[in-house]
Amino acid sequence: MNLKAGLYQTQTLKLAMTQELSQAIALLQYSTQELAAYLENKAAENPLISLESRDTTFDYRKKSSKKQKQESDPKYWIEQIGEVKICLEDYLMSQVHPKLLTKDDKKILKHLIRNLDENGYFRVDLQGIALNLNEPVDHVEQILFVLQGLEPAGVGARNLQECLLLQIQRQDSLPLAYNVINNHFIPFAEKKWKQISKDLKISLTELQEIFDFVQTLQPRPCARFSHDKPSYIVPDVVVEVIENQLHVRLADDLLSKVKLNEGYYKDMNNVGDKQVNRFLQDKFQEYQWIMKSIQQRRETILRVMTAITEKQPDCLTKGFSYLKPMTMKEIADELNIHESTVSRTVKDKYVQAPFGTVEMREFFSSSLQSLSSEDVSAREAKNAIQILIANEDKKKPLSDQDISEILKQEKSIILSRRTVAKYRDQLNIPSSSKRKRF
Known part of the structure; x- marks a missing residue:
């Protein structure tokens, strides 16, 4: 080690966390609703960003003639009764x-x-x-x-x-x-x-x-x-069965809704003022960065969900009872991305699968020890615990040790007593002394 004072030239490689990179990471972990709200705020700040509404879903405000006839018919009086909220x-x-x-x-x-x-x-x-x-x-x-x-x-x-x-x-x-x-x-x-x-x-x-x-x-x-409005889950990704094959697509393509306000850009660009030109340049760069970030977010979500679909085809079509052990690291290694990127991608994202709408994070489960050749997921173990407790004799409920031994003998699942207790707590199931009936 040279401890002498002097000027030395070295070459190093490092990643700098720029503001654009930080915002791109934040954009990735946004749900579709959060991203839509973010874009609305940006459109209010940046005059070059224009949001187009391309809602291809059915508009319930445009009623069919048959529906209008039903609503005007006295026979359908029950549908004309409005909700009365009691204070x-x-x-x-x-x-x-x-x-x-x-x-x-x-x-x-x-x-x-x-x-x-x-x-x-x-x-x-x-x-x-x-x-x-x-x-x-x-x-x-x-x-x-x-x-x-x-x-x-x-x-x-x-x-x-x-x-x-x-x-x-x-x-x-x-x-x-x-x-x-x-x-x-x-x-x-x-x-x-x-x-x-x-x-x-x-x-x-x-x-x-x-x-x-x-x-x-x-x-x-x-x-x-209480008259709180119910919160609805809007899926970010849709997995469909088309000709016996699973296909993945985004539920809402926000990229096509973000447009450049070309008329404003041309008018302001012809002003010839330096400050206006600098302002336009900054806002145009922001617009380009947002478009690029949305495209990267779109591609990452599709890649991650496609990888999940390839590994969990039975789970997506039949339900979580067919879930196989799978970690975020496996998906990250397969896609050659960082594990934290997978974590941000599945955060607060929902999938509309053939069996129902679920959170993307639910498809990840650790692998447990098994006496058989096939691995067992933690969710499968929890389901087995739930079934055992549901069918137990309530006058002599199963202890955590009993459940551990039954799982080993009948299901070939190796779980310690403490792990059974942890899973039972996660399922909000009380202990055997609290489940006992006299």
């Missing part, structure tokens, strides 16, 4: 007798209703409400009890336990249920029933009946009043 505040206030509360009491009641969350729970500090309304806490609490007496049962509860108690109070089917939920809520929920059985002098079978009854109660009493 929770109006529904609750309509149950209050006009002479039951004073004008000030109604004002407090409305304030309490407006502080309910989307499930109908009252989780705001009562003292803070009383301070804001300049009312005694006891008086505000009395109005809260009035709210808790309204329909649906459980509205105005301050926690899950109180919500269940409010519903149990209105039913006389199991008198012991109130006592159990009121005094033994946590151990009852955790199925630590032996001590409860001893304290209340009741059998485990009776506790099982109470548990089944509580399962019929509504933990979210006001959920039906």
Whole structure:
């Protein structure tokens, strides 16, 4: 090593993360909807970018003559009924007798209703409400009890336990249920029933009946009043079966919708101003970069999905029960790209396959040990665990060790007890002690 001071000329190779490269990477991991929103923002900033709408899907606003006849025909009156959205505040206030509360009491009641969350729970500090309304806490609490007496049962509860108690109070089917939920809520929920059985002098079978009854109660009493718009999944890639062959195509070709605003470009280019020319040059370069990035994104998605299709033909046509072990590194090596590029490509992307619309990431699964010659995927192991638990004797549920041994003997799948427990947790399946019925 030369430690002397001096000027030396060396040649090195390195990759510089330019702004264009950084944005190209970001563009790759965008879903189709996110990319469309990005292009709309760019079109608002860059006058040279023009977005054309080429929606080839059926326009439901253009109704056929047959459909119009049906809508005008009285026989089809059921289709003419519009959706009526019920407001929770109006529904609750309509149950209050006009002479039951004073004008000030109604004002407090409305304030309490407006502080309910989307499930109908009252989780705001009562003292803070009383301070804001300049009312005694006891008086505000009395109005809260009035709210808790309204329909649906459980509205105005301050926690899950109180919500269940409010519903149990209105039913006389199991008198012991109130006592159990009121005094033994946590151990009852955790199925630590032996001590409860001893304290209340009741059998485990009776506790099982109470548990089944509580399962019929509504933990979210006001959920039906929530009017959030449902979110729809828009597929990015479509895999079709054409003449017994799988074909891959993009669901929406955004590249054809991005056009150069040639009229504006020609008009501004003839101005002859240096600043205008520099501005046009920058915006034109941005337009070219966006077109190139979209094309690269398009090609990468198609290449990755085509590789997945070649490796998972049975899975794409028949479902995930036929999924073979496959990692992102395998696809990356086959396409001669980096594994992180595959990860960005499948991020938040959905595939419309012959068996349904699924996330691209779902096709990747690690390989597990097997006694047979064929590899087993993690999804296949999870499906096997689900089937075993679904068919088990609920009075003697299978432990994680039992499941591990059965999988080895019957399915030739080698899983440790800890791996079974991890997969069971991922499937949101409780442990054997929680699944046991008495």
